[in-house]
Amino acid sequence: MTTTRFSQSRSVPAVLIGGGTALGILLGLFGPALARGLTAAIERTPFPVHGLVERLGQIDQVWSLPILGGAGLLGGIFLAVAAASEAPHLEVARDHLEHRQQDREVWVERTETGAVFRDRDDLVVLGPDGGLRARLDITELPWTKLRTTLTTDGWPVRDDDPYDGDFQPWADGRPGYTSEEHALLRERREERKDKAARRNADEALVAVGLVTRERDGRLQVRRVRGGRPSSDTNHEGVRGADR
Incomplete structure (x- = not known):
């Protein structure tokens, strides 16, 4: 007897992994500069600078790109695995x-x-x-x-x-x-x-x-x-x- 099987599209994991990686790379490229600009703006106000923002601004792009790009890749893989486990x-x-x-x-x-x-x-x-x-x-x-x-x-x-x-x-x-x-x-x-x-x-x-x-x-x-x-x-x- 013929049985037709339906499951999550193979493009979903690719989109999640690719999207996470792309987001990580963008943050690695532009995140430190944006963090430094945000730190400078906040320092002119009475509000304290969040430690995470300050530390991100101190990272050199040579390190921020592989670190954040790798984090984005791992995050995308995690989301893809979670989505696959919950898919009907x-x-x-x-x-x-x-x-x-x-x-x-x-x-x-x-x-x-x-x-x-x-x-x-x-x-x-x-x-x-x-x-x-x-x-x-x-x-x-x-x-x-x-x-x-x-x-x-x-x-x-x-x-x-x-x-x-x-x-x-x-x-x-x-x-x-x-x-x-x-x-x-x-x-x-x-x-x-x-x-x-x-x-x-x-x-x-x-x-x-x-x-x-x-x-x-x-x-x-x-x-x-x-x-x-x-x-x-x-x-x-x-x-x-x-x-």
């Missing part, structure tokens, strides 16, 4: 998707899928009932090529969320939600900046029949059609092979 990897086949990112792996079966669409930097996979099956980070992956591959392999790709009209802004205490649901929604709002915690909160919400998203700084929520809140719902149905 996605495999697309006719019968499944496999997504890997850091220590998280997710497997989605085609038979469990009702719709697939892009939401900002995520690939959202909905189940046949409209519930959230998976939200997969596709940052830096080529969306045009990915969409073409999904369509060719028979995945139900949509231009946007087929349940877009069902979402409504959530406010704590708004009628229509149980106290348990409000508590889960509060947690989801508080964890919006932590990817892992946000994913866990989304799974807990799907387990009670709710799907969330963020728009214009507000949390929006919809109920899975036909779903009923239940504290006994098994989370395994939401995560599948997430391990």
Whole structure:
């Protein structure tokens, strides 16, 4: 069975390493002169000169160029390695998707899928009932090529969320939600900046029949059609092979 693999572009590490090196060289060439000019300007004021600026102005260009250029190279390599370790990897086949990112792996079966669409930097996979099956980070992956591959392999790709009209802004205490649901929604709002915690909160919400998203700084929520809140719902149905 043919599998198409998507990962971070090879140009990203080159850009980060090259950019860091170039910045270091520029600082090596012009940094000492700029530091001396800044020191002279500050000395005419009542403010003290920062020790780092003063020391940079004392470095001869013969030394500043290799030192700062080398520091820029090392900094670029560090950023490239960090970016590669955090980048997502996605495999697309006719019968499944496999997504890997850091220590998280997710497997989605085609038979469990009702719709697939892009939401900002995520690939959202909905189940046949409209519930959230998976939200997969596709940052830096080529969306045009990915969409073409999904369509060719028979995945139900949509231009946007087929349940877009069902979402409504959530406010704590708004009628229509149980106290348990409000508590889960509060947690989801508080964890919006932590990817892992946000994913866990989304799974807990799907387990009670709710799907969330963020728009214009507000949390929006919809109920899975036909779903009923239940504290006994098994989370395994939401995560599948997430391990």
